[in-house]
Amino acid sequence: MNVLTAPAAILSTPADEVDPADPAIVRLAADLITTMRAAPGCVGLAAPQVGVSAQVFCVDVTGHPKAVTTHGAFVLCNAKVVEASRWRPGREGCMSVPDLTGDVKRAARVVVEGLRPGTGESITITTDAFEARALQHEIDHCAGKLFLDRVAGAHAIHVRKVYL
Template structure:
């Protein structure tokens, strides 16, 4: 794969087959959120179904830009991301799901505010790389991908990879002074 290539090619969620089902999102302190997920076989039927479920659940969740398998109660290394249309997004690769993803390069660290569906009442300031290279595999294929991104999409990817490793954004904040009550708009 060439440097800078996304490897996503013409992959779309349609590769996943029938639409997924919406799953309930678990909240901290659920134990699945604090355990590292297991690697998955991207060709396994249950992984392809789970990928479709993550997309379906993410689509019905207002403001959601990413969702990892542990957030729906499954201890697996699989997550969906889509930052399309988010006002902080510059680089956008669209809607995609990755299996067994890992960060291979992280640079230009910047603080930023994060929230999470599994921690619905809090947000926090987290320092993350604003330039990122991630490798993983697309579900339903054995196709490895190398994703080069930056800014908000890089933050979203790191957040979801952390979920797959058993970490919440709360594990990355500098201390209690960097945690805030989520604002509720009526």
Template sequence: MTAPLEPVPDAGKVRPVVAAPDPVLSRPGDRVDPADPETVALAADLIATMRVSPGCVGLAAPQIGVGAHVFVVDVTGHPRAKTCHGTVVLCNAEIVEATRWQKGREGCMSVPDLTGDVKRAGHLVVRGTLPGSGEELTLTTDAFEARAFQHEIDHCAGLLFLDRVPGPNAIFARKVYL
């Protein structure tokens, strides 16, 4: 595991998560100014909302009703994580390199009743900017963390994991554990 990055402070507000078919989830988010105080506050809200959501390892601005290209990922402690950069918030992120494609099961807070098999890169290089400082960050990751980054970047592009499944035979009812 790699050392965690310094996160945006956890002073944000917990916001409601929107569910499909809310139209904000199917529209590409706007690029943002990472230094804008509204972007910094949005990043803090994403962290706060993710932290109170059991099992959540990532959250994008469209999922809290904001059409912006900002997301947070943190796979710390997840059993499927091989590489972990800690809490990472990125603005205007893009995939620079994607290799080693593999199928895996995904779920989403915005699609609470379903999971699906999605083919994603197992090795990923992502570039984006950090909220607040506007510093550009390029990170290399793999396995579960790579999947989480791709999932959140898709949200910022107006895509749900359901848009990536190969067909209805790859969609499943979410198991409920009591």
């Protein structure tokens, strides 16, 4: 799938809640995982980033050097942060903002509730560190927010470094 970049309007518009049992949502979940895995270094992708107004995203921080806790690859629908603590600043990038990174303060420990695509089973994920940051980043996409909306100011935005 093609990943949209800012200032695409869908990236700043809250996405619609979904029926996780809808076959179109199950297909979308699979497509998000495939697209995430095809992009080097990508650890998460939300439906609005591929032009779909749906509260669906995938995350997989497995093997990332900043990951402490990891739950492997998963997709959540209609996810919400229900507990957040230990706020810390950290550098973030995004496929929808390919040329910039930013310093964003996020909770280093979160509890997130969502629904599993296909079954609609309720899932609760308790995590920390990098996986917690990735979850909050993707939930923000579903709420129509980019990491740029969370930086403290222009001093906290940086040109992305490219390593050859």
